[in-house]
Amino acid sequence: MEYLSNDKILVVDLAKGDVEEEELSEELVAERIGGAGVNARLYKEYADDDPIVLGVGLLTGSMYPASAASVLTAKSPVTGKLCHCPVTLKVGIEIKYAGFDYIVIKGRSDKPVYLWIHDGVADIADAADVWGKDVWETTDAWRKGVGDDLLQTMVIGPAGEKGLDCAQVCYNYWTGPDRFGIGKLFGQRNLKGMAFRGMGLLEAAEPEDFVDEAFELLEAVKGNAFMSKKGLGPICAALGEADAEEWLSPVVHRHSADYFTPYATNTFAFIDEDPAAVTETAKPEPGVLISDIPALLAFKKLGLSALDAAKAMQACARQGVDPMAAATAGEKGGKTSIDDILSQVAATTEPAAMEGNGVFSPWCPRKPIFGDFGASDTDAWWERRQAVAAIFGIQPVFAVMCPQLTEESMISLSNIGGELELDQETLDTVIGDIAG
Amino acid sequence: MENRPFIGPSLGIYTGTGASHSWLWFVDLFEKAGFFDLTFLDEIDVRRGGLDGLDGFATAGGDTFALAEALGPRGAEQLARFVENGGIYLGSCAGAYLPMRSSKIPLDQFNFVDVRITNLTSALPTPQRMAGKFCTAYGCRFVFHPVRETVTLVIDGKSPAAGSLIDAPLYGGPGMIAAGDAQVLANYQGFTDKTLFLTDRRLAEKTLIGTAAAVRQEKGRGVFYLFGPHFEHPRYPEANRFLLDAIKEEMDRKPVGTEKPTFWRRNARPSKAGKALVRDVKRELSNARIVAAGLEMLPLQWRIGEKIYEPTKIRVFLDSLWRRIRPLEKADHVHFTPGCDAKMLRLALEITETIRTMKHRIDENLDATPQAKELFHRLQGLSKAFLQLYFDTRAAEAMSDFASFTPIPGELN
Amino acid sequence: MGIKIDALKCTNCMACEMACGYHRDDGFAFLSACIVPYRAREKKDYFGVLLKEEDSLVVARPEGTEINRIGEEADPDKEADASAKPMLLREACDLCEDMKYGPMCVKICPVDAISVAE
Numbered sequence: 027m028e029y030l031s032n033d034k035i036l037v038v039d040l041a042k043g044d045v046e047e048e049e050l051s052e053e054l055v056a057e058r059i060g061g062a063g064v065n066a067r068l069y070k071e072y073a074d075d076d077p078i079v080l081g082v083g084l085l086t087g088s089m090y091p092a093s094a095a096s097v098l099t100a101k102s103p104v105t106g107k108l109c110h111c112p113v114t115l116k117v118g119i120e121i122k123y124a125g126f127d128y129i130v131i132k133g134r135s136d137k138p139v140y141l142w143i144h145d146g147v148a149d150i151a152d153a154a155d156v157w158g159k160d161v162w163e164t165t166d167a168w169r170k171g172v173g174d175d176l177l178q179t180m181v182i183g184p185a186g187e188k189g190l191d192c193a194q195v196c197y198n199y200w201t202g203p204d205r206f207g208i209g210k211l212f213g214q215r216n217l218k219g220m221a222f223r224g225m226g227l228l229e230a231a232e233p234e235d236f237v238d239e240a241f242e243l244l245e246a247v248k249g250n251a252f253m254s255k256k257g258l259g260p261i262c263a264a265l266g267e268a269d270a271e272e273w274l275s276p277v278v279h280r281h282s283a284d285y286f287t288p289y290a291t292n293t294f295a296f297i298d299e300d301p302a303a304v305t306e307t308a309k310p311e312p313g314v315l316i317s318d319i320p321a322l323l324a325f326k327k328l329g330l331s332a333l334d335a336a337k338a339m340q341a342c343a344r345q346g347v348d349p350m351a352a353a354t355a356g357e358k359g360g361k362t363s364i365d366d367i368l369s370q371v372a373a374t375t376e377p378a379a380m381e382g383n384g385v386f387s388p389w390c391p392r393k394p395i396f397g398d399f400g401a402s403d404t405d406a407w408w409e410r411r412q413a414v415a416a417i418f419g420i421q422p423v424f425a426v427m428c429p430q431l432t433e434e435s436m437i438s439l440s441n442i443g444g445e446l447e448l449d450q451e452t453l454d455t456v457i458g459d460i461a462g
Numbered sequence: 463m464e465n466r467p468f469i470g471p472s473l474g475i476y477t478g479t480g481a482s483h484s485w486l487w488f489v490d491l492f493e494k495a496g497f498f499d500l501t502f503l504d505e506i507d508v509r510r511g512g513l514d515g516l517d518g519f520a521t522a523g524g525d526t527f528a529l530a531e532a533l534g535p536r537g538a539e540q541l542a543r544f545v546e547n548g549g550i551y552l553g554s555c556a557g558a559y560l561p562m563r564s565s566k567i568p569l570d571q572f573n574f575v576d577v578r579i580t581n582l583t584s585a586l587p588t589p590q591r592m593a594g595k596f597c598t599a600y601g602c603r604f605v606f607h608p609v610r611e612t613v614t615l616v617i618d619g620k621s622p623a624a625g626s627l628i629d630a631p632l633y634g635g636p637g638m639i640a641a642g643d644a645q646v647l648a649n650y651q652g653f654t655d656k657t658l659f660l661t662d663r664r665l666a667e668k669t670l671i672g673t674a675a676a677v678r679q680e681k682g683r684g685v686f687y688l689f690g691p692h693f694e695h696p697r698y699p700e701a702n703r704f705l706l707d708a709i710k711e712e713m714d715r716k717p718v719g720t721e722k723p724t725f726w727r728r729n730a731r732p733s734k735a736g737k738a739l740v741r742d743v744k745r746e747l748s749n750a751r752i753v754a755a756g757l758e759m760l761p762l763q764w765r766i767g768e769k770i771y772e773p774t775k776i777r778v779f780l781d782s783l784w785r786r787i788r789p790l791e792k793a794d795h796v797h798f799t800p801g802c803d804a805k806m807l808r809l810a811l812e813i814t815e816t817i818r819t820m821k822h823r824i825d826e827n828l829d830a831t832p833q834a835k836e837l838f839h840r841l842q843g844l845s846k847a848f849l850q851l852y853f854d855t856r857a858a859e860a861m862s863d864f865a866s867f868t869p870i871p872g873e874l875n
Numbered sequence: 876m877g878i879k880i881d882a883l884k885c886t887n888c889m890a891c892e893m894a895c896g897y898h899r900d901d902g903f904a905f906l907s908a909c910i911v912p913y914r915a916r917e918k919k920d921y922f923g924v925l926l927k928e929e930d931s932l933v934v935a936r937p938e939g940t941e942i943n944r945i946g947e948e949a950d951p952d953k954e955a956d957a958s959a960k961p962m963l964l965r966e967a968c969d970l971c972e973d974m975k976y977g978p979m980c981v982k983i984c985p986v987d988a989i990s991v992a993e
Contacts, residue, residue, distance in 0.1 A: 030903075088903050089893060091985070116889065116914070123905065145748035147741075162918070173753040173818035175915035199918055223752050227904035237897070241982060248985060256886065279920050283888035288985035290886040294920040304883075304937040306921045313920065484960045523960055555958060607958065634958020696963070758965055759911050759925045761932050761943035774962040781964065 027055050027127070029231045029444045030084060035068070036126045036148050038141060040215055041133030045148045050127050056446060060084030060127075062110040062416035063456040065099035068130050069108060075132035076101055078211055080113070080220075082127050083419015084440050087119035087228060087285065089240040091247050092431065094284035094421040096121045098180075102206035103191055104377045105384030107462055109206040110416045112387065113180070114317065115292070117197045117222065118419065119285045120178035124224030135216040140168070145224045153218035160184060160344040161196045162311070168221050181219035182209045183346025184372070189213045191377040192351035194342075200315045201343045203389035203422070207377055209346055231445035239439060246430040247288050252396040257281030257293040258319055261423075264395045267323055274322075274332045277301055279313060287421045288428070292317045295336035314340035317423075319391055324353035325367075334364035341371040350378035350389070385462040386412035390422040397429045413457045469857045470497030471517035471713050472724045476557070477846040478504030480529030483775060484522040484555065484633075486782045487694040489849060495706050498857040499723045502846040505532035508540055515724060517716070518550035518709060521557030522694060523633060525768055529560055530568040538571040545574070546682030550712045552705070555635040558688035559605075562636075575686050576642030580673045581606055607634050608666035612656035613691060615648040615675045617704075627651060628700035630675070635690035637673035647676040648704070650690075676704075685712060723857055728799050730854035736796025739803045743848065744787045746810035751780040753817045762824065764834040771834060776817065779841040786852045797858040798851040806851070809844040813837065877992050878910070878968060878978060880924045880935035884988035887912045887922055891980035891989055898971050898979045909968045910980050910989075924988075929967040 027033050027050045035048040050064075058064045061083035068079045078100040085093040096113035113121065121129075125146030135150075138157035142149040156164040161183040169177045179198055186193035186209035193209030194201055212219065230236045247253075252260070257278065259271030274293070279301045281290035292315050295301070299312035314336050316322055321342075325335035338356075342349040355374045356367045381388040382405065392408045394401070401407030408426065415425040418436045425431060437448050475488050492500055503512045503519075513519055519541075521529070533541070541561070545551050553560055561574040584603045613632050617623045628648070640646050650670040653659075659666055675690045687708060693701040733739075757773035764771045790796055816837045820830040892908040899907035909927040913934075923936040934941045970991070976982040981989045 087893075089897065089983070144752060145744075147745045147748050149745065170822070171818075172749070173821035174756050175917075176756060177752075224748075225751065225755060225904070225906040227900055227902045227906070229902045233897075233901060241976070244983065244985065253985070280922065281886060282920075282922070283886040283985075286888050286890040286893060286983075286985070288888075290888075290986075296920075306916070307919055309919070311918055315920070482958075482960050483962075523958060631961075633960050692960070755906065756915075759927065759932065770959070772962070774964050777964055778962050 027052050027444070029229050030088060030440070031055075031228065031444070032122065032125050032127050032146065032226060034126050034146065035128040035130065036143075037072075037130045037132070038148065038150065039133045040131065040135040040139065040150070040217060043135070043150055045150065055084070055444070056448070057452070059417050059440070059448060059453065059456050061086070061097045061419050062099060062413065062460050064128060065097060065110065066108060066460050068128055069099055069101075072130055072132055077130045077132040078208065078215075080121065080129040080131070082118070082122040083417060084444065085436060086419030087122040088230070088439075088443060089237055089286070090418075090436070090439050091240065091244050092284070092287040092421040092424040092428070093419050094118050094287050095415065095419045097416045097419075098195065098204075098208055100206070100208050100211050102208070102384065103210050104205065104207045105380055107384050109208075109385055109387075110412075110460065111195070111206055111208055112203045112390075112416065112422045113197065114202055114284050114421065115197050115200070116285050117178040117180065120222040120224065122228065123226045124222040125226055131215070131217065134214065138216050138218050140218045141220040142172070143220060143222045143224070145226065156218055157187065158184070161346050162199050162344050164218060165198055172221070172223070174223055176223065178222045179219055181346065182212045183344060185345050185347045185374070186210060186213035190375050192348050192355075192374045194346050194348040195219070196343060196346050199343060201318055201321075201339065201349050203318075203387040205348055205350060205378055205380065205387050205389055230443040232442050236439060236443045239435075239442060243430060243435055244288070247428055250397065250428065250430075252289060252427065256290045258291070258316060258322065259293070261291070261319055261391070261395050262323060265319070265391055265393070267326075270323065270326060273326060277313070277332045277336050279303075282315070284421045284424075287424050289424055291421065291423045295332065295339070297333065297336050297340060314343060318349050318389055319423075320388060321349035321353055324350060324357070328353065328356055328367070329362050330364060330367070334367070337364055338367050338371065341368050345372055347371055347374050348378060351376060354378045383409055383462050385409070385460070386416065387422075390426060393426070395423070395427045397427055399429050409461050410457060413461045414453070416460070417453070417456060469499045469723060469860050470495065471709065472499045472501065472515065473497055474501045474503050474513060474516045474519040476504075476508070476519070476521040477502045477842055478506070478508070479532035480524045480526070480556065481522065481842070482524040482556075482769070483778045484524070484692055484694070485520070486778065486845070487692065487696055488520045488522055489782070490696050491694045491702055491705070493853075493856075498853050498860055499725060500849070500853040501724050501728075502850050504842075504846060505534075505537055508533055509536040511540060513540055513544040513549065515727065516544070516549060517713060518552055519544060520552040520694075521554075521560060523555035523557065523635075523692065526556040526559040526569065528767060529556055530572060534568070535571050541572070542574060545684035545686060548683040548716060550684060550709065551686045552689070552709070553687065554689040554692050554694060555633060558635060558638075558690055561686055561688070574681060575677065575679045575688060576644045577638040577640050577674070577677055577688065579605070580637035580639060580669050581608065605636075606661070608659070608661045608669045609653065610658040610660060612654045613650055613670070613675075614652045614654055615691070616651035617648050618646045618674075628698075628704060629654065630691035630693055630698050630701040631695050632691045635692070637670040637675070637690060638677055638688065640674050640677050642679075644677050644679040646674040647678050647708075649673065650675050678708075723861070725797070725854040725857045728854065730797040730799050730858065732795030732797050732858070733800075733803075735803060736798065737791075739798075739807065740787065740790045740796055742807055743783075743810045746814045747780055747784050747787065749814040750817050751777055751784060753821050754780060757821065757824065760824070764831045766831070766835045766838065771838060776837065776841065779845050783845060783848050786849070790852060790855060793855055793859060795855070795858070796851065797854045799854070802847055802851065806844065806847045809840050809847065813840050813844060816840065876970065877928070878926055878970070878980065879990045879992035880926065880933075880940070881988045881990075882923050882935045882937045884986050885912065885922065885924055886986055886988075887914065888985065890983045890985060891924070894979035894983040898974055899966070907965055909965060927965065927967050
């Protein structure tokens with residue numbers, strides 16, 4: 027695959043400690059498009075090894091708006107199904123720019139390791155020094171070791187090392203969409219995580235046409251009324267939690283977006299620093315980046331203040347625990363004080379109840395946010411929308427927000443950029459196959 | 463050239479002490495021209511007779527004094543002998559200053575070409591901008607640089623191109639007045655909208671316009687070419703063409719050689735270990751350029767000798783090697799001289815380690831100048847060794863099957 | 876004329892960096908960009924946008940803009956480089972002089988945090 031791609035599939039055998047490369051054939055892309063579509067095929071190909079497959083969307087890291095995501099595909103210990111977990115923030119694009127489109131991880135290492143993926147080089151590196159460390163310490167250690175502050179990581183904390191179903195794969199320092207216990211799968215394989223950095227270049231077949239059409243789309247996107255808003259507060263309000271925005275506001279430092287995502291879907295909460303501060307804080311670890319809307323609302327429901335909810339979120343991020351699982355456990359155990367909940371985080375074992383088909387992560391709100399998509403069956407619409415996002419590499423929350431990002435536009439830009447002839451029928455087939 | 467039609471003349475490029483990064487532009491230019499029989503020489507190689515058997519030897523920009531000091535009397539002797547015996551010397555900028563007549567130590571050992579420079583003064587004019595880049599002490603007088611960037615030249619002499627205009631970039635190179643046997647090939651004709659004036663325009667005009675920008679002087683059976691501007695700069699195709707045409711004309715004048723290509727004489731051989739070596743070097747190039755890129759948007763600089771180094775310069779070397787990795791990965795065999803592999807890998811590993819140390823020191827607000835000095839020294843060394851392997855491989859491939867090697871990506875296409 | 880950045884509006888999405896890289900490399904890439912959202916101190920949520928101009932590095936922060944001179948000797952009394960060669964890497968902002976859309980970072984910014992100042 028010459029365009030929008032590195033043309034590379036990496037197969038990592040943790041048991042043997044070696045890596046192999048394959049080319050990404052154009053036929054595979056023509057049939058399975060990308061992201062979760064190709065991941066599912068690769069999973070099948072290596073099914074005997076029950077692999078973890080990481081893949082980039084066909085449009086990931088391009089000038090298609092919100093092309094921020096990659097996707098982790100594995101058989102979930104929580105749902106028992108092949109699940110597709112979005113890779114968000116700036117981690118999703120770094121995978122592509124680090125030189126690989128797909129990474130198949132099989133086998134179990136006999137000692138703790140991590141994958142260091144850089145500029146098309148894949149190193150299986152020793153992780154003995156960070157085994158037992160939390161997510162923050164691990165990302166800090168890897169960034170320092172490599173000498174690069176922009177290293178993008180996927181990391182498990184103690185929960186993953188212990189092989190708990192509530193364990194999450196975290197991104198850099200933050201909790202993410204993993205409700206599937208993929209963190210447990212990492213831990214079982216002695217895989218502490220992965221680090222990505224690369225300075226690649228992706229060519230488009232018709233770059234000028236691609237940019238023209240992408241800019242046209244961007245203009246349409248910018249016409250949405252929600253573009254005057256930022257962060258999690260307005261999303262909560264749009265989901266019917268009218269008081270959540272006000273509840274959250276005392277801790278809000280600022281809002282940030284995943285790569286080229288027009289709406290900032292992440293909110294940074296300051297815990298031990300004045301959130302109004304604009305100059306650089308002297309506190310090394312002043313707060314937490316929150317992207318998990320359902321979990322935030324679940325902590326709110328337990329009666330926590332936003333400050334305490336942020337503390338709980340931060341603890342989950344460090345431990346590598348799905349915050350929704352921690353909130354659920356808190357609710358079941360009748361915990362209402364922050365101290366009880368903080369001690370609960372490290373003791374959480376059970377996953378959160380799964381909503382939907384168990385294939386896509388309910389970390390993403392399961393109904394339209396702001397936008398009107400005209401869907402009669404919201405559940406079916408949501409599953410399809412997540413599937414499309416996971417195939418092309420679209421930020422999943424923005425995908426349920428912005429009706430202008432149509433399937434048609436994704437197919438069109440893929441064809442222009444990738445010199446492909448994808449059509450709706452192919453997309454329908456791939457969606458049908460992965461959406462379970 | 464008939465005996466080796468696919469790989470061009472045997473050309474040496476100076477990479478040693480005193481060289482800035484502009485020698486990499488010669489590398490790019492020669493590769494684009496299909497010249498693969500390249501030899502990379504530092505001052506030790508030159509002193510030890512490394513110029514023997516080469517058709518040409520290119521010296522680009524840098525620090526003229528450091529260059530002359532490093533080459534020393536032995537290097538001067540070798541250079542004189544090289545040209546006397548039919549060699550083509552190509553010098554741009556510092557490489558042009560080097561062989562001019564001078565009474566200053568250590569330049570007085572290189573009194574080969576009868577030109578004097580016009581940008582020399584005892585009364586220093588007031589700089590308009592870039593005080594730091596304006597002048598350099600030259601004994602009790604000063605070499606000063608009235609302009610930088612693009613200037614327009616007019617071709618001189620009897621060639622069919624005489625009278626035509628070409629653009630070339632000036633970064634500290636001289637304006638020249640030829641005497642004796644020296645023949646003017648091009649003169650400074652005027653300035654462009656890209657010219658950056660470092661003195662007032664009248665002084666700039668007085669100093670440069672009408673003076674020689676390119677000079678040729680025969681010596682013995684060989685010839686010196688001196689270029690004030692960087693004719694080898696990758697963004698000046700007309701100047702590039704002028705330089706390549708000059709090489710071609712000189713080669714046409716030479717008797718048909720019987721020497722084997724230099725890569726052959728160097729005993730460069732295909733090696734089973736070559737692929738693993740390329741992979742290992744690639745890993746370290748990546749490790750180093752990741753750190754280097756992270757330093758680029760910081761207001762950092764290091765003073766090494768008389769020169770100011772900025773972080774971007776690290777990746778100038780790394781990327782020059784990096785974009786040649788892919789063709790090596792695709793080559794059937796990697797050719798290199800036995801023994802150079804261990805040195806290359808050691809340098810690559812040291813570069814990663816050094817730049818990571820620099821990053822840690824910078825994070826802690828500590829001075830990283832000693833590490834930067836080490837780093838640039840190692841980068842020059844690795845570049846020399848790696849590019850030798852690269853061109854030995856290209857030359858060998860071209861000789862055996864000149865269609866099998868794919869062009870490298872990036873600026874050279 | 877120059878690029879003006881409102882760091883308070885910026886959401887750190889990196890679209891400007893991509894658009895700038897595209898202008899330089901004719902593909903999707905970040906490496907050559909002269910405009911870069913600051914991401915290095917992620918745990919502190921320290922933010923801003925860096926812009927490399929000829930001879931200066933502009934750091935746009937919510938509390939104000941700081942301009943650092945680059946490429947010049949800090950101590951003007953010391954003698955310095957008389958002949959620095961250009962790097963031809965990560966070049967200073969040229970306001971996308973050859974692009975039909977004008978400055979690409981301005982065009983792509985989804986939250987209109989970047990503009991051209993006359």
